[in-house]
Amino acid sequence: MALTPNDVSRIAHLARLEIDTPQQAAMLSQLNGFFAIVEQMSAVDTRGVEPLYTPLSALQSVELRLREDRVTEVVDRPANQRSAPAVHEGLFLVPKVIE
Amino acid sequence: MGVAQAARLLAQGQVSSVELTAAFLSRCRAHESLGAFLHLDADGAIEQARAADARRAQAAPAGLLGALNGVPIAHKDIFVTQDAPTTAGSRMLQGYRSPFDATVVARLKAAGAVSLGKLNCDEFAMGSANENSAYFPAKNPWDTTRVPGGSSGGSATAVAAGLVAGCTGTDTGGSIRQPASFTGITGIKPTYGVCSRYGMIAFASSLDQAGPMARSAEDCALMLSAMAGFDERDSTSAHRASVDYTAEMRRSREGATAAQPLRGLRIGLPQEFFPAALADDVNGAVRAALAELEKLGATLVEVSLPRTELSIPVYYIIAPAEASSNLSRFDGVKFGHRASNYADLLDMYKKTRAEGFGAEVKRRIMIGTYVLSHGYYDAYYLQAQKLRRMIADDFQQCFTQCDVIAGPVAPTVAWKLGSGSDDPVQAYLADIFTLPASLAGLPGMSVPAGFGENGMPVGLQLIGNYFGEGVLLHAAHALQQATDFHLQTPEALR
Numbered sequence: 001m002a003l004t005p006n007d008v009s010r011i012a013h014l015a016r017l018e019i020d021t022p023q024q025a026a027m028l029s030q031l032n033g034f035f036a037i038v039e040q041m042s043a044v045d046t047r048g049v050e051p052l053y054t055p056l057s058a059l060q061s062v063e064l065r066l067r068e069d070r071v072t073e074v075v076d077r078p079a080n081q082r083s084a085p086a087v088h089e090g091l092f093l094v095p096k097v098i099e
Numbered sequence: 100m101g102v103a104q105a106a107r108l109l110a111q112g113q114v115s116s117v118e119l120t121a122a123f124l125s126r127c128r129a130h131e132s133l134g135a136f137l138h139l140d141a142d143g144a145i146e147q148a149r150a151a152d153a154r155r156a157q158a159a160p161a162g163l164l165g166a167l168n169g170v171p172i173a174h175k176d177i178f179v180t181q182d183a184p185t186t187a188g189s190r191m192l193q194g195y196r197s198p199f200d201a202t203v204v205a206r207l208k209a210a211g212a213v214s215l216g217k218l219n220c221d222e223f224a225m226g227s228a229n230e231n232s233a234y235f236p237a238k239n240p241w242d243t244t245r246v247p248g249g250s251s252g253g254s255a256t257a258v259a260a261g262l263v264a265g266c267t268g269t270d271t272g273g274s275i276r277q278p279a280s281f282t283g284i285t286g287i288k289p290t291y292g293v294c295s296r297y298g299m300i301a302f303a304s305s306l307d308q309a310g311p312m313a314r315s316a317e318d319c320a321l322m323l324s325a326m327a328g329f330d331e332r333d334s335t336s337a338h339r340a341s342v343d344y345t346a347e348m349r350r351s352r353e354g355a356t357a358a359q360p361l362r363g364l365r366i367g368l369p370q371e372f373f374p375a376a377l378a379d380d381v382n383g384a385v386r387a388a389l390a391e392l393e394k395l396g397a398t399l400v401e402v403s404l405p406r407t408e409l410s411i412p413v414y415y416i417i418a419p420a421e422a423s424s425n426l427s428r429f430d431g432v433k434f435g436h437r438a439s440n441y442a443d444l445l446d447m448y449k450k451t452r453a454e455g456f457g458a459e460v461k462r463r464i465m466i467g468t469y470v471l472s473h474g475y476y477d478a479y480y481l482q483a484q485k486l487r488r489m490i491a492d493d494f495q496q497c498f499t500q501c502d503v504i505a506g507p508v509a510p511t512v513a514w515k516l517g518s519g520s521d522d523p524v525q526a527y528l529a530d531i532f533t534l535p536a537s538l539a540g541l542p543g544m545s546v547p548a549g550f551g552e553n554g555m556p557v558g559l560q561l562i563g564n565y566f567g568e569g570v571l572l573h574a575a576h577a578l579q580q581a582t583d584f585h586l587q588t589p590e591a592l593r
Binding site: 007008012014016017018027033034036038040044046050051052053054055056058064065076079080082083084092 | 198291292305306331409411413415431433434435437441443444447453461462464465469472479483492524539
């Protein structure tokens with residue numbers, strides 16, 4: 001099952017990537033090339049197999065740790081905002097979203 | 100000069116850290132054209148070296164000094180650093196300054212290491228040749244018309260050219276092992292969870308793992324002892340007591356003799372790691388290294404990893420899926436690049452990401468977004484995670500017959516810069532031997548095994564069971580006591 005140009009624009013939108021028309025054609029053929037090697041996966045019978053989302057769970061039971069509820073970090077706003085493209089009085093600036 | 104040798108000379112007072120650091124810095128400048136560094140911090144390094152010398156002068160009892168006090172290293176530019184810029188090899192993070200140090204960086208600092216700067220890598224660690232760096236490619240010191248491998252290409256180049264004593268790398272699908280193999284150095288990717296991922300810019304969180312890249316197993320053991328350990332800031336950090344990897348490396352096996360330090364060690368050779376498509380020169384060097392290990396007392400047994408080939412699509416589903424999620428943080432708001440012209444917020448996101456990310460990163464974000472999207476999740480992502488379990492089970496089956504698995508790291512030696520095909524899938528196929536251990540979360544190592552065509556280095560891959568880093572380091576160390584492949588330097592750099 002090959003992807004169509006429509007699929008490419010839909011995925012690009014979901015991924016928040018602007019891809020112009022000539023790039024779309026290249027992306028389409030590359031993605032289809034990739035999914036051709038993925039097809040061999042679907043032939044394997046995996047019924048009853050537990051997915052391995054995190055590798056150490058193959059060895060031991062993995063649980064999300066909880067930590068004590070105490071203040072451990074100091075917020076250094078100027079340091080945290082040092083690399084932001086646009087800030088004003090300690091706030092991150094974005095284009096207007098509410099009229 | 101490697102990490103262990105530098106540490107010894109410093110401890111004996113034969114050289115000061117300032118002298119050593121200045122010497123490495125002048126090599127870095129002399130070989131700038133290799134493209135190993137994205138940021139060389141000469142002033143900062145000398146300052147750190149001065150502090151290291153002062154610590155040594157004050158702390159007369161050696162026990163109080165970090166094991167790496169004054170040793171010049173550098174970090175792959177995927178680790179965030181407070182004192183130097185961090186780009187992840189991407190335009191997206193040009194000029195980015197982190198408010199904190201990655202845990203691995205902080206630990207090496209605490210051990211006294213001096214950081215010379217940040218090393219080149221493929222953008223967000225996505226690539227196998229360092230040609231996906233948004234800045235410039237790193238070059239292989241053995242032949243500067245060839246790639247050093249990737250994604251930790253700058254790291255490999257820096258060690259092979261003697262620009263640093265050792266350095267950090269990261270490995271998601273082979274990014275420590277393959278460049279180590281291509282440049283004739285030693286590198287180990289520990290078991291998933293051994294090194295903290297805190298402050299390591301995330302590519303694929305269930306696969307990413309940091310590790311040392313250096314000249315020898317001894318160097319790697321020293322660095323890994325400093326880098327590893329539980330970190331409450333990483334939710335997947337393995338909760339274990341700290342390990343002295345140098346002691347593990349030296350611990351003699353039961354029944355071992357001086358001539359046969361590896362007696363009783365069973366090395367499994369997966370038949371799938373020696374396919375017809377394996378280049379003759381790589382096969383020859385790997386077989387010769389295996390024969391050497393046999394001489395040292397190891398026995399070779401045939402094993403099978405039947406889903407080796409399937410690990411390619413499985414990895415290239417899972418890693419991009421996780422990447423598409425991780426890279427969604429680059430939105431032009433909190434840090435990094437923002438497009439200068441846009442119509443509204445959505446347009447700002449799209450243009451920012453279109454301008455900030457390179458072609459390979461975009462491709463993987465597209466693949467990841469697709470396989471996680473409604474209607475495709477079960478067929479691709481879930482199926483891949485189930486196959487991942489089967490691949491991990493295959494390894495456990497092998498480990499009932501052997502203690503360590505061995506094979507080549509890559510199907511060929513380093514290829515020519517710019518010779519990569521336009522078809523990205525061809526590059527993915529070359530990762531076949533490193534992906535299985537990554538998917539299972541097992542430790543893997545590349546050990547210099549000699550040279551192939553055109554004098555290019557070949558690495559032997561050793562894969563251990565979970566937390567079996569000590570066994571890998573022990574075997575690699577034994578091999579390096581009997582061979583001198585890891586001591587070779589390219590002629591132009593002697």
